Amino acid sequence: MKRWHLPEVSHVIPEEPMNPKSPGAARRFVSRLPLARNRPWIGYSVALLLTFVAWAIRYTIGDGLPPGFPYLTFFPAVIVTAFFFGVGPGTVCAVLCGMLSWFFFIAPFGSFELHFSSALALGFYAFIVSVDITLIHWMQVANRDLDAERRRSIALKDNTEVLFKELQHRVGNNLQMVGSLISLQKNRMTDEGARAALDEASRRLGLVGRIQRQLYDPAGAQVSLAAYIDQICRDVIAASGRTGLGYEFIANADTVLPPDKAIPTALVVAEALNNAIEHGFGSREGGLIVVTVAPFEGGTEVIVADDGVGLPEGFDLARAESLGLKIARTLAQSLGGRFTMAAAPVGPGTVARLEIDAPLVGPAAID
Template structure:
């Protein structure tokens, strides 16, 4: 039986280096450590053994062994771990604890054993690094220190590998969670857009039915009330139409939203309103806040269409949307006759102004009417998302 020590690590690894029952983590680095242990301790063979959650039955890396000769008996391993320090057995055949082990009585016929337990964190398993030989012997003090140092290095390598494996697993889990989140957001957006589309269709149907009913009524005041309701419902339908046409996320580009909504409202403007002119800053809002903004805009524009120009007057209605660090500012104005003396939104009992106050009350917004050369309504809404 060849008891010679490999002249170099390359010599030892040039022959097949058999593995145990399972591959251990960090094989390449551990191979080097196991080989160095044999060279520094002038031993023909060395073994790294590990028992952990991934390898509950144990796994081994061997250096210098013939195929299928890496020891699989755990008695030496258990004794070294239990002792808690270096276990040196100069002659296994003379030690009653080990002289009946298969690796002693059969190939590879071991006689000498020196093993050091790994310094593993609690709960992360146990392991040993050992050197073995076919002849009785002992380690020198320097060789003992070298074996202990290599065992500590093996422990560090295992810890690093576990950290890398944990990081890799965490990245995979994060990617999975992000993918699930994106799928849920996409499905939620499809449902939201479908809801906006269906609500818009339903409201348009209701508005059309109100229009038909108004034309059949002989009572002028009742017909006017139905026409007002038709316009208001049509405005709300236009809001849902623009939300449906938005980018397809829970965020809405408000300049496009406002311009699209105003275009839909302008299609039904009265003859004495020449144009609905719009200026909107680039701004991104959550769809819920964009919805509220659209309801306010629709109500104020519809109100301006009805009341701004009378007695042969005509002109434009203007919509200006701006934003600063804290507020969204919406101004709807005209060049008509202006507001009556003492006008105040708090005292108005009409459905439109009650709707405006209710929407503003949801998020702490304010409305300030101004009169002079025409009427103006300035709304301030708290900004929930930053401008682009």
């Protein structure tokens, strides 16, 4: 069994690396086509260069090809020019290639005489290059529109995340402000029972506010139970002001929780932790609390164990008068689980268990 502390989770999404072999780099390159739109002379210069290269290759091949292939080297030049530099340079390249193939490679050679066979060949060439250039143009327009829509979606997503985080933060602040108002009202009360009730309500509102700040995924993604419980436990211990308490977190398994189950689960665990701090240790400054997430009969259990004074003689959770323990039992039942408390099997202390119907993810045990 391996014991480990979960690191704090960073929610900064790294930028996509500029790897030319990655799909993202290819997508960004295609979305920028045609190239050099603000410097059209580059595209037309490339059109002239590729036209000359295509003609030179075809002229070198000469009679090495059977009759009927006058455009073999010209089609690639037109397609490459249109694909990388757009309709204008592609059209110029198509016209020049057509004129050169007509003069040099369509009978009667060395002239622009037009016969039925040459007209048919030129018509076929014009149809093919027109279709190629048109399809390439439509593809580039569609890619630009898609890229613009993708950028708008990313901006909207980022804006939504910011607003959602701000909303969660404000809700947490408002809850803690209400808790502070209750604490102020407590100072006006003379009845000790009323003061204790208001103090408990203020503490629970403050806890819910801290929990609320951690549930800020606008996509509704499920929460890692291990990381979530570890952070909640750290917050509760820090809020108690006990500096001498030792804390250990053990993750034998992990699971995921939907947001609607995250707050009740955290409240039950926080109640068990508070009970250990207030009643298990009492006025004792030092002590050890061990929180474990482990598999349990098709579900998951969270165990809060302490080495405090233990439970009173004859303790029965079902008859406990503590409001916090009653709340913990009720919340556990709402989760479809069970909350129990028992004496530690070895030595003094108490073991509180929360069993919930949350299937494991990944390996069932972390060795």
